Amino acid sequence: MNAIAVPQHPPTRLDELKQWVEDVARLTRPDAIHWCDGSDAENAALIANMQADGTLIKLNEKTHPDSWLHRSHPDDVARVEHLTFVCTRHADDAGPNNHWMAPDEGHAQMDALFDGCMRGRTMYVIPYCMGPIDSPLSRCGVEITDSPYVVANMRIMTRMGAAALARIEREGLAGGAFVKGLHSIGELDPNRRFIMHFPEELTIKSYGSGYGGNALLGKKCHALRIASYQARSEGWLAEHMLILGVENPQGETHYIAAAFPSACGKTNLAMLIPPEGYRRDGWKVTTIGDDICWMRPGADGRLYAINPEAGFFGVAPGTSSKSNPNALATIQNNTIFTNVGLTADGQPWWEGLDGGVPAYDWRGHEYDSSAPASSRGPAAHPNARFTVSAKQCPSYSPMAEHPQGVPISAIVFGGRRASLVPLVFEARDWTHGVLVGAAMGSETTAAATGAVGVMRRDPMAMKPFCGYNFADYFAHWLSFGDVAGLPKIFHVNWFRKGDDGKFLWPGFGDNLRVIEWMIARVKGDAGAQDTPIGALPHAHDLNLDGVDLGDEARAKLFGFDEAGWREEFAGIGEFLDEYGPRMPAALKAEQARILAELGG
Ligand SMILES: Nc1nc2c(ncn2[C@@H]2O[C@H](COP(=O)(O)OP(=O)(O)OP(=O)(O)O)[C@@H](O)[C@H]2O)c(=O)[nH]1
Ligand SMILES: O=C([O-])CC(=O)C(=O)O
Ligand SMILES: [Mn+2]
Numbered sequence: 001m002n003a004i005a006v007p008q009h010p011p012t013r014l015d016e017l018k019q020w021v022e023d024v025a026r027l028t029r030p031d032a033i034h035w036c037d038g039s040d041a042e043n044a045a046l047i048a049n050m051q052a053d054g055t056l057i058k059l060n061e062k063t064h065p066d067s068w069l070h071r072s073h074p075d076d077v078a079r080v081e082h083l084t085f086v087c088t089r090h091a092d093d094a095g096p097n098n099h100w101m102a103p104d105e106g107h108a109q110m111d112a113l114f115d116g117c118m119r120g121r122t123m124y125v126i127p128y129c130m131g132p133i134d135s136p137l138s139r140c141g142v143e144i145t146d147s148p149y150v151v152a153n154m155r156i157m158t159r160m161g162a163a164a165l166a167r168i169e170r171e172g173l174a175g176g177a178f179v180k181g182l183h184s185i186g187e188l189d190p191n192r193r194f195i196m197h198f199p200e201e202l203t204i205k206s207y208g209s210g211y212g213g214n215a216l217l218g219k220k221c222h223a224l225r226i227a228s229y230q231a232r233s234e235g236w237l238a239e240h241m242l243i244l245g246v247e248n249p250q251g252e253t254h255y256i257a258a259a260f261p262s263a264c265g266k267t268n269l270a271m272l273i274p275p276e277g278y279r280r281d282g283w284k285v286t287t288i289g290d291d292i293c294w295m296r297p298g299a300d301g302r303l304y305a306i307n308p309e310a311g312f313f314g315v316a317p318g319t320s321s322k323s324n325p326n327a328l329a330t331i332q333n334n335t336i337f338t339n340v341g342l343t344a345d346g347q348p349w350w351e352g353l354d355g356g357v358p359a360y361d362w363r364g365h366e367y368d369s370s371a372p373a374s375s376r377g378p379a380a381h382p383n384a385r386f387t388v389s390a391k392q393c394p395s396y397s398p399m400a401e402h403p404q405g406v407p408i409s410a411i412v413f414g415g416r417r418a419s420l421v422p423l424v425f426e427a428r429d430w431t432h433g434v435l436v437g438a439a440m441g442s443e444t445t446a447a448a449t450g451a452v453g454v455m456r457r458d459p460m461a462m463k464p465f466c467g468y469n470f471a472d473y474f475a476h477w478l479s480f481g482d483v484a485g486l487p488k489i490f491h492v493n494w495f496r497k498g499d500d501g502k503f504l505w506p507g508f509g510d511n512l513r514v515i516e517w518m519i520a521r522v523k524g525d526a527g528a529q530d531t532p533i534g535a536l537p538h539a540h541d542l543n544l545d546g547v548d549l550g551d552e553a554r555a556k557l558f559g560f561d562e563a564g565w566r567e568e569f570a571g572i573g574e575f576l577d578e579y580g581p582r583m584p585a586a587l588k589a590e591q592a593r594i595l596a597e598l599g600g
Contacts, residue, residue, distance in 0.1 A: 010022075010033075010035070011035050011165075012035075012165065012169060013169055013173070014168065014169045014172040014173065016172060017142060017168065017169075017172065017178070020142075020180055021033070021125055021144065024114075024123070024144050024182055025123060027111060027114050027115060027116075028114050028115075028116065028117050028118035028123060028146070028184065029116045029117075029118055029119050030118035030119070030121055030122060030123035030146065031118075031119070031120055031121060031122060032122045032123070033122070033123045033125065034122050034123070034124050034125065035125045035127075035165075036124055036125060036126045036127070036151055036155075036160060036161055037161045037162045037165075038155060038160045038161015038162060038163075038164075039161065039162075042161075043152065043155055046148045046151055046152055047068070047152060049148060050068075050148055050149065050152070051068075055070060055148065055149055056068040056069065056070055056149075056336070057069040057070075057071070057342075058346070059337070059346050059347060059348060060345055060346035060347050063332075063345075063347050064332065064333060064335070064347060064348065065332075065333040065334070066333050066334045066335075067331075067333060067334060067335045067336070067337065067348070068335075068336050068337065069337050069338075069340065069342060069348060070149055070336060070337070070338045070339075071338075071339060071362060071363065071364055072210055072211060072338060072339055073188040073210070074363055075188070075190045076188055076190070076193075076209050076210055076211050076214075077211060077339055077381050077383055077449075078211060078213070078383045078446060078447055078448050078449045079211065079213035079214055079220070079262075079447060079448045079449070079464065080190075080193060080195065080209065080214060080448070080449055081448050081449075081450070081464050082099070082449075082450075083193050083194050083195060084098075084099060084194075084195040084196075084197075084214075084464070085098070085099045085100065085101045085106060085194065085195070085196045085197065086098040086099070086100060086196075086197050086199065086225065086467055086468070087100065087101050087102065087103045087105075087106035087107075087196055087197060087198045088100070088103070088198075088199060088200060088468070089102075089103060089200060092469060092582070093468055093469055093472075094468065094469060095466075095468060095469025095470050095471060095472070095579065095582075096469075096470070096578055096579060097459075097463060097466055097469065097470040098466070098467075098468075098469075101196070103198055103200070103201070106196045106198065106205070107198075107205075109194065109196075110182075110194060110196055110205040110207060113184075113186060113192060113194070113207045113208070114182065114184060114205070114207065117146070117184045117186055117207075118146045118184060121146040122146065122148075123144060123145075123146055124144070124145050124146070124147075124148065124150075124151045125142060125144055126142065126143040126144070126145065126150075126151060126154050126160055126161075127140070127141075127142050127160065127161065127162075127164040127165035127168050128140065128141055128142070128143065128154060128158035128159060128160040128161075128164050128218050129158065129159040129160075129163070129164040129167055129168075130158060130159075130218055130222060130223050130227070130294075130308035130309070131159075131294065131306045131307070131308045132159070132306065132401050132402070132403050133159050133163050133164065133167060134403050135306055135402075135403035135404070135405070136403065137236075137294055137296055137304070137306045137403075137404075137405055138167075138306065138308065139178075139179070139222075139227060139230070139308070140164055140167055140168045140171065140178045140179070141178050141179030141180070141181055141217070141218060141222050142168065142178055142179070142180060142181065143181040143182075143183060143217045143218065144181070144182050144183065145182075145183040145184065145185075145215070145217075146183075146184050146185060147183070147184075147185045147210055147215065149210060149336075150183060150185075150210065150215050150216060152336060153212065153216050153313070153336060153387045154216055154218060156310070156311040156336070156387050156388060156389050157216055157218060157219060157309055157310060157311040157313060157387065158218045158309065158310055158311075159310055177202055178202070179202045179203070179204065179217075179222050179226055180201075180202065180203045180204070181203075181204040181205075181206070181217035181218075181221060181222060182203075182204065182205050182206070183204075183205075183206045183207070183215055183217055184206075184207050184208075185208065185209070185210045185215070186207045186208040187208070188208060188209070188210065189208060190208070192207065192208050193207060193208030193209050193214075194206070194207055194208065195207075195209070195214050195221065197221060197225045197226060197467055199225070199226055199229035199230075199467045199468065202226060202230070204217050204221045204222065204225075204226065206221065212313050212338070212385060212387075213447075216313070218308075218309075219291075219292070219309065219313065220464070220465055223238065223292045223294070223308045223309065224238055224239075224240060224292060224462070224465035224466075224467070225465055225466070225467035226467055227294065227308075227467075228462070228465070228466050228467045228468065228473065229467040229468050231294070231476075232468065232472065232473070232476045235296070235297070236294060236295060236296035236297075237293075237294070237295045237296070237303075237476075237477070237480075238292070238293075238294050239257065239259055239292070239293045239294075239295065239460065239461075239462070240259050240261075240266075240291065240292065240293075240460070240461040240462050240465050241257040241258055241259045241266070241289075241291075241292070241293035241411075241461075242257070242258050242260075242266040242267070242269055242270040242288075242289055242290045242291065242293070243255060243256070243257050243270070243287075243288035243289045243293050243305050243307055243400075243406065243408075244256055244258075244269065244270050244272065244285055244286065244287055244288060245285065245286040245287075245288060245397050245399065245406065246283070246284075246285055246512070246515055246519065247282075247283065247284040247285075247286070248282075248283060248516075248519065249281045249282035249283060253286075254409040254410070254519050254522065255288065255305065255406040255407060255408050255409060256408065256409060256410045256411075256412060256515065256518070257293045257295065257305055257408050257410075257411050257412070257487075258411070258412035258413070258414065258492075259411075259412070259413050259414070259437065259440075259460050259461040259462070260413075260414045260415065260416075260442075260461055261415060261416070261440075261442040261445070261447075261458045261461045261463075262445055262447030262448065262461075262464070263315050263383070263445035263446060263447040264414065264415065264416050264442060264445065264461075264495075265414070265494055265507075266290050266291055267290040267291070267312060267314040267315065267324070267327060268323065268324050268327075268507075268508060269511060270287045270288075270289065270290040271285075271287050271290070271324055271326035271327050271330075271393065271395050272285045272508070272509055272511060272512055273285070273325055273326060273395075273509050274509060274512050275509045275510055275512060275513075275546065276546075277545060277546060278512055278516075283512065283516075285395060285512065286395050286396070286397035286399070287326070287390070287393055287395045287396050287397060287400070288305070288306075288307050288397050288399060288400045288406060289306075289307025289308075289309060289390075289400065290307075290312050290314065291309060291312075291313070292307065292308050292309055293305050293306075293307065294306050294307075294308050294405075295405075295408060296405075297480065297483050298404075298407070300407075300485055301483045301484040301485030301486070302407040302408065302485040302486070302487075303407070303408045303480075303486065303487060304404060304405035304406065304407055304408070305405045305406055305407075305408050306400075306402075306405040306406075307390075307400055309390070310389065310390055310391075311387060311388055311389045311390050312327075312330070312386070312387070312388055312390060312393070313385055313386075313387050314327060314385060314386050314388075315383065315384070315385060315447070316337065316340050316348070316350040316380060316384040316385060316386050317350045317351045317352055317378070317380050317382055317384055318350075318351070318352040319331075319350070319352065319353070319386075320352050320353055320354045321354050322354065322508075323352070323508050324508070326393055326394050326395045327386075327393075329393075329394050330388050330392045330393040330394070331386045331388050331392075333392070334388065334389065334392060335386050335387065335388040335392075336386070336387040336388075337384070337385075337386050338384060338385045338386075338387070339362040339380065339381040339383070339384040339385070340362060340379075340380045340381075340384045340386075341358035341359075341360060341361050341362055341367060341378075341379030341380045342358065342359060342360040342364075343356050343357060343358060343359055344357075344359040349379060349380065350379070350380035350384055351378050351379065351380055351382075357369050358379035358380075360379075361377070361378075361379045361380075362378075362379065362380050362381040362384060367379050381446075382446035382452075383446040383447055408487045409487055409488070409519065409522050410487050410488050410489070410490060410518050410519070410522055411433065411437075411487045411488070411489045411490070412489075412490045412491070412492055412518070413436055413437045413440050413460060413461070413489070413490070413491050413492075414440075414491060414492040414493060414494065415440050415441055415442030415443075415458065415461075415493065415495075416442045416443045416445070416493075416495040417441065417442065417443070417455075417493045417495060417496065418443065418495065418496065418497040419496070419497070419564075420561060420564045420565070420568060421491070421493040421496065422493065422496070422536060422556070422557055422558060422559060422560065423492065423493060423494075423496065423505055423514060423537075423557040423558065424490060424491065424492045424493075424514045424517065424518070424536075424537060425490065425491050425531070425533055425534040425535060425536045425537075426488060426489070426490050426491075426518070426521055426528065426534050426535040427488070427489040427490065427491070427534050428534060428535070430478075430480065430481040430486055430489065431478060431481055431586055431587075431590055432489075432534065432590055432594075433488075433489025434474060434477045434478050434481075434489075434587065434590075435572075435587055435590045435591060435594075436489060436491050436534070437459060437460040437477070437489070438459045438460070438470075438474050438477075438572075438576070438587060439457075439459070439568075439569075439572040439575070439591075440457070440458050440459050440460060440461065440491075441455055441456065441457050441458065441568075442455070442456065442458045442461075443455050443456075443495075444456060448464065457575050459473075459474075460473075460477075469579070469582060470579060471579040471580075471582035471583045471584065472582065474583070474584055474587055475584045478584055478586055478587065487522075488518070488521060488522050490518050490521075491534070492511075492514060494507045494511060496556055496557060498552050498553065498556070499552065504549070504552070504553040504556055504557055505553070505557055506547060510547060513542050513543050513544065513547070514542065516542070516543060517537055517541060517542050521535070526541055527540075527541040528541060529560075531560045532562075532565070532594050532597035532598050533560065533565055533594065536558065536560055537558065538558060539554050539557070539558045562598055562599070565598055566595070566598040566599060566600045569591060569594055569595040569598055569600060570595065570600055572591055573588075573591050573592070573595060576588055576591060
């Protein structure tokens with residue numbers, strides 16, 4: 001048996017951290033323990049090791065300097081919602097929206113998996129800070145992992161290393177807490193894989209997966225599941241939202257936060273490039289964040305938001321110079337690609353990329369692009385991702401580093417809905433807006449394992465990420481309702497389809513036309529028609545200069561289908577009822593009021 005590799009002088013003064021690292025080492029039995037300082041030298045050494053053992057493949061240095069391809073285990077390519085648990089003392093506190101296990105049982109099951117699992121491996125201790133290192137809105141954690149790939153990704157996605165450790169120690173010595181995340185790739189066996197959260201203990205245990213959302217514990221596990229739980233008791237919001245800044249020709253900037261489910265357009269909207277005419281007129285869009293938003297009311301009653309992340313873990317397929325030129329520019333160097341295809345000259349490739357021919361698919365098998373499309377499948381996995389520092393993004397806003405965050409003017413909810421849901425509508429008030437978020441539906445995507453394209457309720461895009469009972473979560477949202485200065489709430493759908501199955505709205509840069517309307521509504525100077533579901537613009541309320549929409553598109557994007565909505569609202573009522581008496585009465589009353597207006 002290996003000696004327990006606890007260094008004589010662990011580099012921390014914080015007893016709680018020292019003790020936890022020792023306990024984990026005693027359980028997992030690594031050959032060595034490495035405390036990450038986040039330095040360039042440390043990163044270079046880790047990368048060199050991973051290149052040597054094949055974990056990373058060097059990409060073409062001329063076209064993609066300092067960039068790498070990682071091929072995951074083929075069974076480990078997405079989040080695993082069926083294996084993800086929230087372990088609260090009372091099952092009701094996790095709610096019907098989560099898989100639940102009693103904490104004792106969860107720990108026992110996980111500790112059995114972790115027992116001795118790091119033998120022959122190095123254990124890395126990663127102190128990290130979610131959010132700007134000097135922001136009062138930021139929160140810290142420590143991830144312990146046996147995966148150097150996780151270390152390299154956490155270094156991009158969070159503020160990781162010495163500065164984070166200093167903050168953790170300062171806060172810890174003053175009685176503050178940090179989130180403890182324990183991760184091992186284990187054997188990458190899908191039958192021995194669990195992602196467990198213990199929100200009451202600020203603890204995460206993740207075993208058996210190396211995939212981003214399961215293994216980079218700062219992201220979904222901490223910044224959403226644990227943080228949403230913390231935010232509830234501390235009076236703030238932790239949300240699955242992008243944040244963008246929109247500067248109009250008058251030089252005013254409005255910040256907008258938008259919640260879309262996984263692979264439904266957050267990264268794309270966050271990096272939007274205005275259409276030609278808008279650029280000429282002086283519109284500018286800047287990026288604060290593309291996936292997670294932490295918001296808290298300021299002294300003036302407005303919500304102030306930070307992006308807790310430092311990088312983007314974005315969907316590669318579909319990213320092109322046409323759809324998202326900012327993302328493409330961001331990932332030209334210093335990027336880790338996971339599960340993309342590869343060209344003969346060592347460039348990353350995915351479906352939708354302009355140009356290039358894949359010679360290998362994401363598994364590393366030779367790829368014959370001339371074979372019939374039906375027989376060859378995609379070269380990149382549909383959930384192939386890039387990991388890259390936000391600082392490389394041409395549209396990244398300096399305000400993203402601001403410790404006080406940015407004031408939010410509008411909150412946008414949106415899903416992938418082929419039918420019924422119009423391009424945009426505005427909620428009547430905060431309570432109605434919370435219902436709009438709670439009632440969100442979307443067709444499933446490749447970001448999680450399971451069937452794709454199935455419509456499911458995904459309230460506020462948080463179905464996979466809310467660390468507590470949705471009924472309590474909606475009540476928490478409603479509790480903000482008497483704060484003056486709150487943002488207006490909207491709903492959008494970029495994914496409405498015509499009878500031919502094609503998207504009716506051009507999307508991407510043209511989404512700015514919808515945002516322009518929202519900002520005008522915030523300022524009180526844009527038209528709309530009132531309907532039971534909210535205020536809907538007429539086509540002429542939006543600037544559609546240069547957009548060619550046919551009659552079908554106009555009718556469906558700006559139309560209101562009363563019978564369809566009556567059915568939808570009946571379904572929303574059933575959904576709310578699944579939560580029993582815990583569901584806030586105000587939300588049910590709002591649903592009943594609208595259903596009645598719809599004639600139901
Ligand atoms: N039709 C259409 N497709 C879009 C639009 N915006 C994004 N998409 C597509 O939606 C897919 C996912 O977009 P992303 O921006 O990566 O989604 P995301 O919400 O950031 O995803 P996560 O990282 O999983 O949270 C890509 O294939 C995009 O090309 C749009 O406005 N219209
Ligand atoms: O969590 C992940 O792996 C990627 C992501 O952003 C999502 O699925 O929403
Ligand atoms: Mn996401």
